[in-house]
Amino acid sequence: MPNISERAIEMPQSPIRKLAPLANAAAARGVKVYHLNIGQPDLHTPEQGLEALRHLERPILEYSPSQGLESYRKKLVDYYHSYNIQLTPDDIIITSGGSEAVLFAFLSCLNPGDEIIVPEPAYANYMAFAIAAGACIRTIPTTIEEGFALPAIEKFEALINEHTRALLICNPNNPTGYLYTREEMNQIRDLVQKHDLFLFSDEVYREFIYADTPYISACHLEGIEQNVVLIDSVSKRYSECGIRIGALITKNEAVHTAVMKFCQARLSPPLLGQIVAEASIDTPQSYMQEMYEEYVERRNCLIEGLNRIPGVYSPVPMGAFYTMARLPIDDAERFCAWCLSDFDYEGETIMMAPAAGFYTTPGAGRNEVRIAYVLKKEDLQRALFVLNKALDAYPGRIR
Ligand SMILES: Cc1ncc(COP(=O)(O)O)c(C=O)c1O
Numbered sequence: 001m002p003n004i005s006e007r008a009i010e011m012p013q014s015p016i017r018k019l020a021p022l023a024n025a026a027a028a029r030g031v032k033v034y035h036l037n038i039g040q041p042d043l044h045t046p047e048q049g050l051e052a053l054r055h056l057e058r059p060i061l062e063y064s065p066s067q068g069l070e071s072y073r074k075k076l077v078d079y080y081h082s083y084n085i086q087l088t089p090d091d092i093i094i095t096s097g098g099s100e101a102v103l104f105a106f107l108s109c110l111n112p113g114d115e116i117i118v119p120e121p122a123y124a125n126y127m128a129f130a131i132a133a134g135a136c137i138r139t140i141p142t143t144i145e146e147g148f149a150l151p152a153i154e155k156f157e158a159l160i161n162e163h164t165r166a167l168l169i170c171n172p173n174n175p176t177g178y179l180y181t182r183e184e185m186n187q188i189r190d191l192v193q194k195h196d197l198f199l200f201s202d203e204v205y206r207e208f209i210y211a212d213t214p215y216i217s218a219c220h221l222e223g224i225e226q227n228v229v230l231i232d233s234v235s236k237r238y239s240e241c242g243i244r245i246g247a248l249i250t251k252n253e254a255v256h257t258a259v260m261k262f263c264q265a266r267l268s269p270p271l272l273g274q275i276v277a278e279a280s281i282d283t284p285q286s287y288m289q290e291m292y293e294e295y296v297e298r299r300n301c302l303i304e305g306l307n308r309i310p311g312v313y314s315p316v317p318m319g320a321f322y323t324m325a326r327l328p329i330d331d332a333e334r335f336c337a338w339c340l341s342d343f344d345y346e347g348e349t350i351m352m353a354p355a356a357g358f359y360t361t362p363g364a365g366r367n368e369v370r371i372a373y374v375l376k377k378e379d380l381q382r383a384l385f386v387l388n389k390a391l392d393a394y395p396g397r398i399r
Contacts, residue, residue, distance in 0.1 A: 010131050014124060016353045022340035023351050031344045034383035036371045037351045039174065039322065041239040043294065045280075046287050049238060052279030053272065063268035067260065068094025068247075072278040076247065079281050083206065085219040091251055093259055094269045098204045098233030098246035099125065105229045105248060106133035108258035109198045114165040116200070117156055121148075121324060121358035121365055123174045123202070136163070139360045144326055144368065147315040148176035150184040156191055166198035167191065169218070172205045175358050175370040176324050177317020179209060182216050189221040198255075199224060202231040204246075207288065210296050211318035219249070226252045236321075238280040239291075243273035295321055298373040298380055305384035306371070309391065311398070314371075322372050324355055324365075330396035332356065332369050338394060345389040348382070367398075 016037055023033050067073070073089035080087050095101040102125070110116065112134030118126060120139035130137045138159050142148040156167070167188065172179045180188070192199045201218030209215050218228045230249035235241040250256050263269075299316075303323060306314040311328030329335045332354040339349050353372075355365030373380060391397055 007131060007134075011128055012124065012131075012357070014128075014357075016124070016357070018357070019336055019340060019351060019354075022337055026340045026344070026349060030347065032348045033340070034348065034350045034375065034379060034386065036373075036375070036383055037353045039236070039372050039374065040241055041236060041321070041374050042376070043239045043291055045239045045276075046283040048282045048284075049240060049243075049276040049280040052275050056272070056275065061271055064094075064271045064274055066263040066266075066268060068092070068269050069271075069274045069278065072274050075278055075281045080219075080249075083215070083217065085217055087219075087249065090256075091249055093248045093250075093256070093263060094274060095246045095248050095263075096266075096269050096273075097235060097244045098202065098231050099129075100266075100269075101231045101233070101246045101248035102126065102200070102202070103129045103132060104259050104262045105198075105200050105231065106130060106135055107262055108255055109200075109229065110135040110165050113163060115159075115161070115163045116166045116168050117159050117164060118168045119148075119150060120360060121175050121355060121368075121370075122168075123170055124357050126168060127360065135165075137168075137360060138164075141359070141361055141364060142176070142178070144313065144315060144324055148173065148178040148324070150180060150187070153187045153191055160195055164195065164197065166200055168200040168202070170202040170205075171218075172203075172209055172215075172317075172319025174205065174320050175322045175353075175355070177315075177320050177322055179211050179213060179318040180216065181213055185216040185218070185221060188218075189224050192224050192227050197227060199228050200231060201228060204231065204233040204236055205320040207237040207292070208295055208321055209319040210299060213318070215319075228252075229255060234277045234280060238277070238283060240273075240276060240280065243276050244270050245273040245277040295373070298375070298377055299323075301377050301380050302371065302373045302384070305381065309384070309388050311391070321374055322370055324358075324368050324370055326368050328391065328398045329367055329394060330398060331366055334396060335390075335394055336369060338396075339390050343390050343393060345386050345393075348386050350383050350386050350390065 233246035314325040352369040355368035359365045
């Protein structure tokens, strides 16, 4: 039998989906599972997007241009303008989700063996896409004690060598919920400029910012316009994960040309998704405000509830819809699996993402889990209650 590739062997399993078979088995036993593990918003997609789909009148569902529909890219210019990001339609390349934007950014900017510096914990698929591109992720630890703030810039400097080609940030951050301050963003800018690195900035959660501090996009940073590659997606902001629409934004012509070659090879981003995403730009402010308030309430409910459980600690996330919580347990992977296979409280249990999968440093995040607050408040409250019971019953609890 022929062997699979070394690359495929190296590809990590998603830490989020890894426990799915155990969750399925729990559900098959009739146990209700509260899914705190996945970043799939539960709110309704805006009517504008759904209407566009209902009234689709096209004789042919054809390929769209490889760069994406021009009408959509034009409308996106106004959307970004509302965040003080000044673009032309040509700066925007529509991709199949933010996921493809990350992959194409890596494939276009990095040679095999090139290194990307990423603060960890980090969105796990960055590691997977780096492997796909033959690039190497070098992580800088951030800690729960410091609320996952950006580490001293000297720590970045210490990692930079002749293979370093890029810095990657996620802002607001998945999995930590951290939002970089203006000062931190300026430090990042200076570092990128000094070493002439690419700055990949994943800003798919910009609608989910709860702090008073302003949102500083990588595109707001002056002097590194040629270095910035912005990763974006409509998955989260319009609850449209399934339409698979994202964007890669660059003002660097060479990068643009390179990315377009990958885009041409895959022919077209999803046509129907673009139609929905384009219509969704007209989502009324009232929907966005309601969504925002809902997430603020959920965040408060979750974080207060977590910090009330003896031995549990969670910093207050400033953005996105996740938090990293430290639990009084021996091993989060074991605990999360145990919750699904060995435990239920009155027929209910919880599914969380063990944090180790978001770190590359061995042993890091061993007693941490990532919890997504994409359930309604009553369910979150019940899930917190069940978590408390699970911690009480878990044999590996540290007292
Ligand atoms: C930080 C981050 N970037 C990118 C993505 C990719 O999203 P999509 O491919 O659905 O646009 C996600 C999805 O969870 C994410 O959390």
